[in-house]
Amino acid sequence: MAKEILNPLESAQKQIKMACDSLGLDKAVYELLKEPQRVIELSIPVKMDDGTVKVFKGYRSVHNDAIGPGKGGVRFHPAVNLDEVKALSVWMTFKCCVTGIPYGGAKGGITVDPQTLSKAELERLSRGYIDGLHKYLGEKIDVPAPDVNTNGQIMAWMVDEYIKLTGKNEIGVITGKPVEWGGSKGRNEATGFGVAVIAREFAKKHGIDLKGAKVAIQGFGNVGSFTVKNVQEHGAKIVAVAEWTPNYGTYAIYNKDGLDFADLYDYFYKKGNRNFLEYPKGELISLDDFWKLDVDILIPAAMENAITEEVAEKINAKMICEAANGPITPDADEALERRGIPVSPDILTNSGGVTVSYFEWVQNLYGYYWTESDVVEKQEIAMIDAFKDIWKIKEEHDVTMRKAAYMHSVKKVAEVMKLRGWY
Numbered sequence: 560m561a562k563e564i565l566n567p568l569e570s571a572q573k574q575i576k577m578a579c580d581s582l583g584l585d586k587a588v589y590e591l592l593k594e595p596q597r598v599i600e601l602s603i604p605v606k607m608d609d610g611t612v613k614v615f616k617g618y619r620s621v622h623n624d625a626i627g628p629g630k631g632g633v634r635f636h637p638a639v640n641l642d643e644v645k646a647l648s649v650w651m652t653f654k655c656c657v658t659g660i661p662y663g664g665a666k667g668g669i670t671v672d673p674q675t676l677s678k679a680e681l682e683r684l685s686r687g688y689i690d691g692l693h694k695y696l697g698e699k700i701d702v703p704a705p706d707v708n709t710n711g712q713i714m715a716w717m718v719d720e721y722i723k724l725t726g727k728n729e730i731g732v733i734t735g736k737p738v739e740w741g742g743s744k745g746r747n748e749a750t751g752f753g754v755a756v757i758a759r760e761f762a763k764k765h766g767i768d769l770k771g772a773k774v775a776i777q778g779f780g781n782v783g784s785f786t787v788k789n790v791q792e793h794g795a796k797i798v799a800v801a802e803w804t805p806n807y808g809t810y811a812i813y814n815k816d817g818l819d820f821a822d823l824y825d826y827f828y829k830k831g832n833r834n835f836l837e838y839p840k841g842e843l844i845s846l847d848d849f850w851k852l853d854v855d856i857l858i859p860a861a862m863e864n865a866i867t868e869e870v871a872e873k874i875n876a877k878m879i880c881e882a883a884n885g886p887i888t889p890d891a892d893e894a895l896e897r898r899g900i901p902v903s904p905d906i907l908t909n910s911g912g913v914t915v916s917y918f919e920w921v922q923n924l925y926g927y928y929w930t931e932s933d934v935v936e937k938q939e940i941a942m943i944d945a946f947k948d949i950w951k952i953k954e955e956h957d958v959t960m961r962k963a964a965y966m967h968s969v970k971k972v973a974e975v976m977k978l979r980g981w982y
């Protein structure tokens with residue numbers, strides 16, 4: 560058997576190549592899109608609480624800014640590396656095209672386990688990232704946001720540092736801020752809200768009603784938890800949640816009668832358990848058993864490469880909605896296609912987060928703020944429109960949803976690069 564591609568940059572390049580070839584585009588388009596336009600590597604010195612100095616590795620990649628400023632989150636995770644950040648920035652370019660928002664793609668990260676830092680060290684690290692990067696950021700240049708292990712507080716420290724260094728009170732330089740300081744209502748929940756909308760539309764196309772559908776979700780972070788909340792509001796039954804905990808590893812909890820969002824959230828976050836190992840209302844099962852569950856919809860909402868070819872062969876779900884970025888490897892994608900398990904791709908499914916980041920940016924630029932119902936209504940319309948666009952291409956060309964999403968967005972970027980005279 561050929562070795563599986565697990566380098567996310569190689570996966571991303573494979574996806575671009577497939578779209579360029581299907582569209583018969585000029586060779587220069589692939590050459591322009593296969594690598595980011597700009598990558599910045601940082602060494603970030605941080606004074607630790609014990610008086611020592613530790614140096615952290617940081618990255619920011621702007622993949623393509625033909626359509627607009629770079630846009631994409633910043634991840635704090637021990638596995639962050641250059642190729643991962645590059646791949647995540649590629650996916651942002653095409654995600655922004657899918658929803659038609661006027662941005663290019665970017666992504667950043669720091670190689671760190673934030674759990675090992677005190678709050679003061681985390682603040683100094685977040686500010687240090689901006690110290691190294693501020694010259695390359697701006698409301699119309701490159702606009703970061705939260706991703707894995709980052710949140711509104713971290714964005715607020717970063718914006719504060721940016722303002723101190725530049726003297727410019729431009730809070731639209733970063734989105735995902737707390738609502739009390741320039742954040743948009745609805746942003747915190749936006750990715751999960753959007754995943755539920757796409758899951759509902761995708762299920763409908765396959766004759767499944769989200770109301771009453773059995774759903775299993777991997778990851779109970781920002782995206783996973785709010786996906787649970789929103790699919791439950793649509794009437795779905797959450798039968799399993801998979802998580803990862805230091806010193807234990809991966810596991811899942813299962814309840815055939817359904818798990819309840821409010822109870823899960825209270826146990827995990829409000830009571831501060833941060834794991835479900837002793838959760839009283841679910842049976843502890845292995846990750847392997849989680850993948851094999853007989854469910855209607857499986858939603859990976861944790862990290863890349865969760866579903867390898869080996870895992871794909873075990874899956875019994877009727878469909879998969881990718882809430883994480885890059886959770887299915889290319890070989891697994893082929894296996895799922897062969898097995899007739901449809902996949903709603905990440906660049907469509909999880910595009911709700913960046914869509915509401917765009918709304919936040921617009922509100923910051925205007926200095927005029929919307930109600931939560933304005934945000935939610937506009938987001939739902941944007942996501943349904945995006946779904947219809949991609950579904951139409953899928954039907955017209957008889958391709959997978961992923962291929963349709965890439966054909967749609969690579970074509971769009973290629974057209975703008977052509978207009979701008981880049982090839």
Ligand SMILES: NC(=O)C1=CN([C@@H]2O[C@H](COP(=O)(O)OP(=O)(O)OC[C@H]3O[C@@H](n4cnc5c(N)ncnc54)[C@H](O)[C@@H]3O)[C@@H](O)[C@H]2O)C=CC1
Nearest residue numbers: 706707708778779780781782801802803861883884909912
């Ligand atoms: N936060 C956002 O707005 C957006 C995030 N995403 C993507 O969604 C995914 C999740 O991001 P967030 O929820 O923001 O991160 P997060 O840091 O809030 O949550 C991630 C969760 O996944 C769990 N996890 C990690 N490895 C796991 C494993 N092997 N099995 C089960 N659980 C595991 C962690 O314990 C944590 O609870 C990432 O791929 C991210 O890039 C995509 C679009 C927007």
Ligand SMILES: O=C(O)CCC(=O)C(=O)O
Nearest residue numbers: 631632704706912913916
């Ligand atoms: O909200 C944003 O700008 C970016 C969110 C993000 O990083 C993602 O969609 O993967």
